[in-house]
Amino acid sequence: MESRKTDRMVFEIPVGFTAEELARFCRVKPDSPAFAVVEEALPLVLEYGKPMAVIRWVTVDRTDGDSATVDGVTFRSRVLADKLKDSPRVFLSVITAGSGLEKCEDLDGDPFLDTLNGALLGYATGWVVRTVKEKFGYDGSSMLNPGSLPDWPIANNFALFDMIGGTEEIGVTLRDNGYMRPWNTTSHIHFPGHGYQNCSLCRKYDCVGRRAPFDRREYIRIFGVEP
Numbered sequence: 698m699e700s701r702k703t704d705r706m707v708f709e710i711p712v713g714f715t716a717e718e719l720a721r722f723c724r725v726k727p728d729s730p731a732f733a734v735v736e737e738a739l740p741l742v743l744e745y746g747k748p749m750a751v752i753r754w755v756t757v758d759r760t761d762g763d764s765a766t767v768d769g770v771t772f773r774s775r776v777l778a779d780k781l782k783d784s785p786r787v788f789l790s791v792i793t794a795g796s797g798l799e800k801c802e803d804l805d806g807d808p809f810l811d812t813l814n815g816a817l818l819g820y821a822t823g824w825v826v827r828t829v830k831e832k833f834g835y836d837g838s839s840m841l842n843p844g845s846l847p848d849w850p851i852a853n854n855f856a857l858f859d860m861i862g863g864t865e866e867i868g869v870t871l872r873d874n875g876y877m878r879p880w881n882t883t884s885h886i887h888f889p890g891h892g893y894q895n896c897s898l899c900r901k902y903d904c905v906g907r908r909a910p911f912d913r914r915e916y917i918r919i920f921g922v923e924p
């Protein structure tokens with residue numbers, strides 16, 4: 698379901714996946730013992746999962762070596778300036794797994810709950826990117842989220858939330874330190890670029906959540922120093 702006002706849209710994201718798909722989002726292999734836990738949780742996730750998102754289209758006014766001005770707001774960030782330099786139009790998003798699963802008594806205190814919420818968030822993010830592609834023909838699969846790199850710190854969430862025009866409809870609030878509630882919520886600037894991943898520039902080399910290999914050459918090109 699979608700509510701729409703000019704350049705801003707709110708999505709109630711329909712939840713629908715198989716046990717295999719849910720397992721993939723949970724990083725559980727189908728032949729592992731944990732797969733039975735996923736199968737058991739699936740009907741609860743389908744019933745209680747209520748992910749939501751808000752997006753807003755914005756214009757990139759200009760980019761410089763270490764800054765980008767988006768919708769009249771200037772951000773100091775080399776990676777942002779580099780990634781947005783060829784994208785006159787981008788969209789912002791706040792996407793949340795919501796707190797639906799917390800309302801399910803059967804999942805109360807379940808150690809798997811956070812994994813399920815993380816899976817819902819991953820699914821919801823893919824849904825938003827896919828939906829925007831289908832509706833507008835826009836590839837927003839490349840994303841930068843505040844706090845993902847030292848060059849693009851979490852404090853940028855305050856400006857991003859102002860620009861997106863509030864998140865009350867999706868039940869997300871911003872804390873004084875720039876982090877969001879509920880916990881499984883992300884904020885992004887989406888732009889075209891062959892599925893750029895922050896991981897490619899992130900120096901947490903042994904991160905278990907890594908989705909792309911570290912790209913040393915690209916790191917040096919953008920930041921001008923050895924990692």
Ligand code: SF4
Nearest residue numbers: 895896899904906907
């Ligand atoms: S490597 Fe890990 S910490 Fe770094 S951006 Fe990727 S998921 Fe985040």
